[in-house]
Amino acid sequence: MSTIHDVAEKAGVSIKTVSRVLNDASSVSEKTRKKIEQAMQALDFAPSAAARMLRGRPTDLVAVIAEQLTTSPDSSEIIKGIQSVCEQLGKMLLIGETGGRAQNASRLVNDLRERRVEAIMFATPFHAQVTLEPILGATPTVLANCFETPARYPQIVPDDEGGGYAAAKLVLNAGHKKIALLQLIPYMVATELRFQGFLRAMAEHGVTPRAEWLQHGAAPIPDAEFSHLQDAIDRLFATGDRPTAILCGNDKMAMRTIFILQRRGLRVPDDVSVVGFDDFRLISEALDPGLTTVALPYREMGEQAARHAFAGDASAGTMLLPCRPVERGTVTRPPKGQGA
Template sequence: MSTLKDIAREAGVSIKTASRVINGEAPIRPETRSRVQAVIDRLGYEPSHAARMMRTRRSGVVGFMTDVVASTPYSVDMVRGMQDELRAFGKTMLIANTERDAQREREFLRMFRQHRVEGMVFASMFHRRLHTVPEAGAPLVLLNCYADDWQGASLVPDDHGGGYAAARYLLDQGHRHLGVISLNPVLPATQLRLAALRTALAERGLSLSPDLVQCGFVGPLEAEQLSAFEAAMEMLRRPDRPSAILCGNDQIALQVYCAAQDRGLQVPGDLSVMGFDDLKLISETLRPALTTVALPYAEMGRLAVRALVDPSQAPMSTVPQRVPCLLRVRDSVAPPTRP
């Protein structure tokens, strides 16, 4: 079985340097790190986690606790972003999904403490304000959520900036009569995007008709049901139907496509459609492909890890860090064919 001494000898470095590479510590020159890693791979070296933990008093483990996000499509990008960044630092992740159950949360927090996690990320299914913050007992970063008077790092998508970019793009294409089928109005994302839309319209001397703003879901937030098809049908039956519809997410946009087809309308010839999320299963599969705004979940995951590993990159603040949402231009938006 190979030892740390074998790795150092084969790579032509000191034992301390080899140890730093194995533990993901800095600073190490990239060429040195690559040379040592090649020897590790060739010799099949497996460091003893228990020994390293006793020596460094660090577990190399980060806890990732979610409310219900692990059962949503968006969790994949969050986890991928965190794993990519953790791998660069030689660390691993424990995942726990509470399903918003207080008892399960306490059990998972106990499990994290037993594993001596170096830090914890708490992620929410949607951009929201937390009423209580988990008592992690270790450095904590909030992901996709924030809390009043929280003196720590929190990361949320810049829904206002993303909503503004979507609105500006439609206006630049010549659209003046816009409809909205939104997420639940209690969500911060909904209000931030609507505020951004109104700002973009006001800059052109335009306003948003209240009659053309509808919610794409019915029922309480935790048990809401999609109703976007019915909302879109009602909007498209109007004699003054909008030339473009902004959707709260790509799932709503899919329903708008279906409603347009049912009404004999072509996208984007008769109706332009703007999504939000950039859920690839929908945005890249629809024909025409959906123009949408990407939620930056992978980048948020990476930033959350950096905030734990290097707190200087995430100064203490009561204001959450807003991560940009990028416009993804595809084929569902075109200039209007009628005034």
């Protein structure tokens, strides 16, 4: 590996002159600067981050500590959002995965602080409450898609209650009153918030939810999250008085729901309208017709987290980002005579 000494020897200048070029000093002539840059290129020389730290210069390194985020394709847009801001500002992004283990997070924080990262962002694949160990010192810290109570750092989270409201409005505005809700796993932050939004929209339209149509379409079972979905849908259609619209906890659930309905001989949306959540485009745009859904602002959360981190904004507080409806082809008016 080439060193600053090798560069100085090849360029025929002193080590001090090379150091001035590395520090962007204006006292070096353009001719000498060009000679040194050519020597660096010929020797494949790259100044180390450690050397930058010793000179008191920013390392241009930032980090995100993620909980299984890079392996979750529907939420990996958070990383893309952070990376897009890094590219704009000339920062290098380091990514560490915790696998959901607190001891891994502590080790990663220690390693990253030793490397003098300029900021650390924490991100989760779903909206969650977290507890961070108090080992961050003065390193600017921002949370994305997760939050602490009380807040110690800026935290960027989706407005899941507003998303639940938006999902319900999609079918209420189309004239539906017989609406079923297949929720995510019980006790998840998003599950509770979206349910509150759903209830608010139903109340505004004077529609009373039917208890037997409020079910959980997902279960906390590893590798078998939707194992109970078939039974849940069977219960919705156990009698002739059936829902004309189904709101699903996410797009993966919505896709499976559509397949189950089709096996029952029902058409989407002519017989039953279906709404997803996430706008996971590998699903929502691939289905025919395209899935009407509510988009989670994954990429925007990443972008906002990065901008807060780079701005050095250490003020604690929560920023809610809207979950916006995306209308495609799986919602229409209820079948004739089935609106009430």
